[in-house]
Amino acid sequence: PSEAAGHLLDALPAGSWIVLTEPYELREEGTQYLARLDDPRGLFSVAATFERCTKWPSVTVAGINADGFETSCHLPIEAIDRLTGPRSEVLHELAAAVDHNERVLLACHNQAEQQRLAELLAETAPTFAERVTLCVGHVSRGFRIVSERLVVLSDHELFGRTEVRRMPRRRRIETRALDSFLDLREGDLVVHLSHGIGRYRGMRRLQKDGRVEEHLVVEFRDNVQVYVPVSLIHLVQKYVGASRAAPELSKLGSSAWAKKKRRVAEAVSDLAAEMLQMQAAREARPGIAYPPDSHLQKEFDAAFPYTETDDQIQAIDAVKRDMERSRPMDRLLCGDVGFGKTEVAMRAAFKAIDA
Structure with missing residues (x-):
């Protein structure tokens, strides 16, 4: 953000805490990120960000070398790798643990899996299901806390699943409204909601009513420029056309852009009406209602x-x-x-x- 817009930390509510995980690595990552940017103007420096962090109560989490400690802390935790194999055998061993007055906690990745596991246990092992606790959480490998007589196991271990979560790749949708001027490079074609197609010509700081704010400079036909405050950046989006040929820049003050928007709105309305008719016809047809999951x-x-x-x-x-x-x-x-x-x-x- 620009200095005029303020820093993210300034928006935190009173009484907030900041957790700094590996602050040295955070500094390095921040420095490298800023170095990769073509134009880091308008962003706070790493040093300025860490200086702001000192104004808030904070917790620092960092790896340390334990070789120099005179004492060690021994936690009575045991691995339970032996709880592998068919699910029926694992459930049998867990039931035996419950019979020996041990508590069993099964961690699921999300609420949907927790619900499914609860239903499955209720059908296949109802007695055991009443004596275990299900929760949402991430456990990479099961363990036993001896002093607490507690066994913790993940659902993927119970079902013999491979603990691999395929993270969805988020594609940038270039036609959406801009989140930041960093999404643009000088010379990019853009579309202004009110004025039409223009060309991005960089950033400029302007003062208005005693307040300094960053503005996007958008050039239209005849070299006419419009300054768009970053607070109104949602009015601008990147231009993406079906043709490889560059479009003509819009003429400021012309009615051509308004006419184009009106024609597009009418076409969209016609398409929506056609789709509604098609959906109504489909809804009127009978189908097969399958029973709930068995x-x-x-x-x-x-x-x-x-x-x-x-x-x-x-x-x-x-x-x-x-x-x-x-x-x-x-x-x-x-x-x-x-x-x-x-x-x-x-x-x-x-x-x-x-x-």
């Missing part, structure tokens, strides 16, 4: 080797809800190669066959 379906879902991503879980739940309705499903499943579309489709296919 025990066999839950077993099948749990047998997949990878932990689902949040997007996968959302897609799976949406598809199953569609299948349980009495109307035909009308859904398009999109995703990059290797991000689990087939796993979603297999669950839907199994649900249809199981019915």
